[in-house]
Amino acid sequence: MIRSSSSLPPVEVSQSSSExxxxxxxxxxxxxxxxxxxxxxxxxxxxxxxxxxxxFSGEVRDHNKGRAVDHLEYEAYQPLAVKMIHAILAExxxxxxxxxxxxxxxxxxxxIGESAVVVITAAAHRREAYEANRxxxxxxxxxxxxxxxEYFHDGSHQWGNNCNC
Amino acid sequence: MIRSSSSLPPVEVSQSSSExxxxxxxxxxxxxxxxxxxxxxxxxxxxxxxxxxxxFSGEVRDHNKGRAVDHLEYEAYQPLAVKMIHAILAExxxxxxxxxxxxxxxxxxxxIGESAVVVITAAAHRREAYEANRxxxxxxxxxxxxxxxEYFHDGSHQWGNNCNC
Amino acid sequence: MKIHxxxxxxxxxxxxxxxxxxxxxxDELKRHLVQLNDQAELLLNSCRFAVExxxxxxxxxxxxxxTVIIIPPASGG
Amino acid sequence: MKIHxxxxxxxxxxxxxxxxxxxxxxDELKRHLVQLNDQAELLLNSCRFAVExxxxxxxxxxxxxxTVIIIPPASGG
Numbered sequence: 001m002i003r004s005s006s007s008l009p010p011v012e013v014s015q016s017s018s019e020x021x022x023x024x025x026x027x028x029x030x031x032x033x034x035x036x037x038x039x040x041x042x043x044x045x046x047x048x049x050x051x052x053x054x055x056f057s058g059e060v061r062d063h064n065k066g067r068a069v070d071h072l073e074y075e076a077y078q079p080l081a082v083k084m085i086h087a088i089l090a091e092x093x094x095x096x097x098x099x100x101x102x103x104x105x106x107x108x109x110x111x112i113g114e115s116a117v118v119v120i121t122a123a124a125h126r127r128e129a130y131e132a133n134r135x136x137x138x139x140x141x142x143x144x145x146x147x148x149x150e151y152f153h154d155g156s157h158q159w160g161n162n163c164n165c
Numbered sequence: 166m167i168r169s170s171s172s173l174p175p176v177e178v179s180q181s182s183s184e185x186x187x188x189x190x191x192x193x194x195x196x197x198x199x200x201x202x203x204x205x206x207x208x209x210x211x212x213x214x215x216x217x218x219x220x221f222s223g224e225v226r227d228h229n230k231g232r233a234v235d236h237l238e239y240e241a242y243q244p245l246a247v248k249m250i251h252a253i254l255a256e257x258x259x260x261x262x263x264x265x266x267x268x269x270x271x272x273x274x275x276x277i278g279e280s281a282v283v284v285i286t287a288a289a290h291r292r293e294a295y296e297a298n299r300x301x302x303x304x305x306x307x308x309x310x311x312x313x314x315e316y317f318h319d320g321s322h323q324w325g326n327n328c329n330c
Numbered sequence: 331m332k333i334h335x336x337x338x339x340x341x342x343x344x345x346x347x348x349x350x351x352x353x354x355x356x357d358e359l360k361r362h363l364v365q366l367n368d369q370a371e372l373l374l375n376s377c378r379f380a381v382e383x384x385x386x387x388x389x390x391x392x393x394x395x396x397t398v399i400i401i402p403p404a405s406g407g
Numbered sequence: 408m409k410i411h412x413x414x415x416x417x418x419x420x421x422x423x424x425x426x427x428x429x430x431x432x433x434d435e436l437k438r439h440l441v442q443l444n445d446q447a448e449l450l451l452n453s454c455r456f457a458v459e460x461x462x463x464x465x466x467x468x469x470x471x472x473x474t475v476i477i478i479p480p481a482s483g484g
Binding site for chain 3: 240242244245248306307308309310311312314324
């Protein structure tokens, strides 16, 4: 049988909070070969009813487990990765009554210090913004078909099961 | 007797992690009347050994407890506020082996949607960056002599014990 | 002695003023201030006090030329 | 049937190739792939399988003209 692409339960939008607003889910390119534009992403996450905005950026470290990293490459199975990221954002938006939820992941070659993934959450209060943000990045890292390959200074490379952040 | 300005225990820099680097504590204007420049702050927080950067922005909401907010004003007792924020950042840097820790708080008049406070933490891994970030903003909000006054659409104002984020 | 107050305390006192009588510690200072405005009593009990060097408690001996900063509870949240 | 593999699976197989024999479900497909490269057996056991419409499990009947996507564990962390 074909299973739901993300194995997610159906999205239920909570109406319990009096401040809950049917959130406009940002739809744009969640997988991108171009550098992530944090200023533009922060601008998009902005919402007059949001008192708290949390941004997470996963960046390429110069070392991993004691080995000097030259650069990384990320690969994605895009049709599924895009669907799953949208589903994760929609579920988090409903669960934490977010005003906005944005995620964008790079693919291709990344240099040290570049951002590989950005997650931005905006909510009325900061607890929700933090919790939703961490939930989203954890699920992206564990569930979404995006892989990292580390290229080391010694010329070797390794497909990573281990997170860089 | 005069007590330590922040009632903080002395800062102990942990040397337990092999990846711990004596962190260069960013020293700059932590209280600012000018708008917060997130791009510049993110640039400052950048570190080649940091795999995770978390930014928190506390922004002025258009409503609070059902009342329409026109604008806010923040006031600080600056000599003490500056010392306390630096101490909080130094303590968090040591506790979570951060590569950078930045906080900046606005004073004066703020319009809806403007950022009143930004906290940025950078660490090797994301757990530390998230935990330290939330710890820093919680302590700034609860301990540091900075106060918010809400000006409502109906012309009234109220000094806040209640957080906007 | 000089008194500086902040935030909601400014709804009860001038932001900066001179206290004619000398208070020798923070408890005495609080009593003087309540005499000036008894509406502020509850609020004053939740305030912290500081001089230039930092926070003080009631053991700190206030001097005539001290400037005392009165700090209402932080915005919290 | 067409097979597309990603990430570390490319250290064991071409990224896209045609499987001569038809596998009728994912378990059968795994056995065919292990015959091509038995070094990949452990890795294949931790992979997920998908067709264009989404993830599939062993109950999904593969057809000759299916393109099967083989998805190694996510980068995790």
